[in-house]
Amino acid sequence: MSSLHTTSVRRRRLGVAAAAAGLFATLLAAGPAVATPDPGDRQAKEKISSSQAAEVKSAIQNGEIPGVDEIVHSPNISHLANVPKDLIKGTNSDLAFQGKYAFTGNYDGFRIFDISNPKAPKTVAQVLCPGSQNDVSVSGDLLFLSTDSSRSDNSCNSTSQSATEKSSWEGMKIFDISDKRNPKYVAAVETACGSHTHTLVPERKDVYIYVSSYSPSVSFPDCQPPHDGISVIKVPRKSPEKAAVVNFPVLFPEGGNPGAPTNPGVSATTGCHDITVLPSKDLAAGACMGDGILFDIKDPEHPKVIDQVQDNVNFAFWHSATFNQDANKVVFTDELGGGGAATCNAEIGPNRGADGIYDIVGKGDKRKLVFRSYYKIPRYQADTENCVAHNGSLIPVKGRDIMVQSWYQGGVSVWDFTNSSKPKEIAYFERGPISAETMVGGGTWSAYYYNGHIYSNDMVKGFDVLRLDDRLTDPAKRVRMSELNVQTQPDYFDRSGH
Template identity: 65%
Template sequence: MRAAKSIGIIAAAMLAVGAGAQTAVAEGPNDRIGVSGTDLGTDEIGRSSNLKHLANLDPTGVLATGLGTDIAFQDDKAFVGNYDGFSIIDIRNPKKPRTIVQVSCPGSQNDVTVSGDLLYLSTDSSRSDDSCSSTSQSATVKESWEGIKVFDISDARNPQYVTAVETACGSHTNTLVPGSGKKAGNDYIYVSSYSPRDTYPDCQTPHDLISIVKVPKSNPTRAKVIDTPNLFPDGGYPGAPGPTEIADRSATTGCHDITALPHKGLAAGACMGDGIIMDIDDPERPRVIERVQDTENFAFWHSATFNADATKVVFTDELGGGSAATCNAEVGEKRGANAIYDLSRNGALSFRSYYKIDRHQGSTENCVAHNGSIIPVAGRDLMVQSWYQGGVSVWDFTNSKKPREIAYFERGALPEGVGIGGTWSTYYYNGHIYSSDIRRGFDVLRLKDRSTKKVDKVVMDELNVQSQPRYKVR
């Protein structure tokens, strides 16, 4: 397809990051099996014996100073978000990932989703306009912009900016719901956003909604918001003080993240103060069918993940907003954790247990439950997940009342004063685990465990974790 706009991007031929920044990882004195948490020094790696670190791509080029964020996959490529834009990485040889191109397009979050020849990029910071050369501008200015940008990625070496769609309160995250039946040929993007203020012309209170962007794939320049359904007619959870300042329980003012399960016609939403299940059989008219709250331990409902057969949902609590040190004995095992719910056939949720890494981190290490994905193994419920400076955790929740960690990978604490760091998102894709580290770039891991013996036979050609596919597990 032809792009409607052009943007200033750095072409692949001009990048030196492909070979120079790629580092194959060999075991050495800094690779400490069985060591974790506060026992690790700054440049040391701790891991379980069944999770090997294969490669790392250091941050370089136009994205060197931006924060690494989310990942999407298509064929043999990874698309990695960054506060300064996004990159496309060749992962044909997972031991030697290679940067194909970097796109400079600053904006907070820059979460990515891919669909065929299109890439959807979330902008959740108020900008002077919708271009990739925009500058920061106050949300109190009516002309300021934030929302969804659409790129044509049919030529991975030369992505082209197609169009942009402004959405209320921006786009913190975005979720793809592919159209089917009479709606085939359209993508529906559920845009999650929050934090309204009466002084923001385009982000007014109350904000109990999501934005639905419809994208005709044959003509994406016609993308537009078709509805802003109110998911919380009663205003949602009103919020409450917690046991400490970082543990205040957030009021619901929109959603942080939504994960769709298109083949089941379901979606799970993590909406600050509420966890919800939606019927999305008609993607243009999502309908809330279940809602739960945790007024004792959850501070901020952050994200949701279905297991493979949609009998369970894992919700995460981003206690402290991702910048606090919460993986310690003082905070405990029930706050800043995952909550595991059983899901009935009619969409009812029943709480079963919490899961939190027990590898205690230091007082300067931001650590809390964050983004992860299912590892598709027959008869088991396995998930790989990021915990910021707590690293990567692979855990088993087959018994939803007794979850347990089966593998881990983490780095020692960043030097004091550097700020937040650690792994933002960690996902399983075609036999390997890929991680986007906020400060340290792109990591490739390999899990070798008895429980995942046949997982390599599950072949994926595209993965957007917030749009979970139907896995043909073996």
């Protein structure tokens, strides 16, 4: 049994801020110039009804949900540190790790922390380089940054420019981080429809990058439909300035999920949102809007799809994927409402805006993804809190499948899916709503486990460090990694020597 106790904050069935049609509206038609569906720089405040606001205030007063900005957590979680934004003021995004450093993405650039003392992270560098998402990964002396908004050029001094302009640029940027205090911008590669996210497939001499992007338009010269694949970039480690696109494999030759009206409420597949690779098994899992896929990456330049699944009842937008350590399960997330809506409530229910747990059955090219269950945080959130399944990572415990995951304003959840059909939460951390009167986008974008601690990048509140003490997860504290990009999933035990 875990040491999770029932929170003293009682929960009730709070209402929903938007009708279903409104939730899905955020998923439609916006091209790479606005970088959907993640909320990103879309931080406009939205009024809710007076009755909804009154319900939120009443729930706070009655102790049914945390107060505005109040921190609550399970007894097995300790909040060690919070570092607010500093020079870089944009929306915080993804995380990567190397040695004693954490690299935090931000829509205005990236920040490097020294986390050798997790209780007191120290800023090492802040790099201003605006571009939506700024999904970040590291490999050796190289840092990779995704740009998914049309810019006037590929420099860090660029300005926004319409995707209808042929001269507009979006794609991958590459930095030399051999000197962590002075990162140097060394290369850029333009990719079709930009780079919403990216995934590294590191080889000895070269790094391959799978670039996920979507939402083409006939009016976008550099993002034409159909866009049924991913860009593959090859980066020579010793000559990163020679990085170039080497392939655009079509993953959906038949077009993928058509979306509405065939499948109402489901995003049509026009590319992928995120890909996770498991190099030790030559496998990858793709979360591709209306589809989830499993593919073989033995030849990293030419990935081959093994299986493709859809969930046209409960999944609106396949957002990300996580393998378990044995590579016989995949957790897919559904980002219902694009991360900007209140979907963690009774009206939406436990099966939408949730995780879908799939077993991988069979062998070789005959492997199939078989659905087992859904997982969603068990705490209802307010109508003013954007909440839905988002980025997470495995917690490396031999013999168990446990992960930590961000849920925007739903906070951080640690949950066990060793039994694919009966997942359960074992720890949590969250803040109360940013506002009790207005929908204000915020919450944790990514929550990852690295070398004994959980690190969370909150879009608004900054960089959080958590300590998890639970007998189920304590064995993970002995596992040490020299580098971690969560979408390039390691073999924790073989590669770490444990």
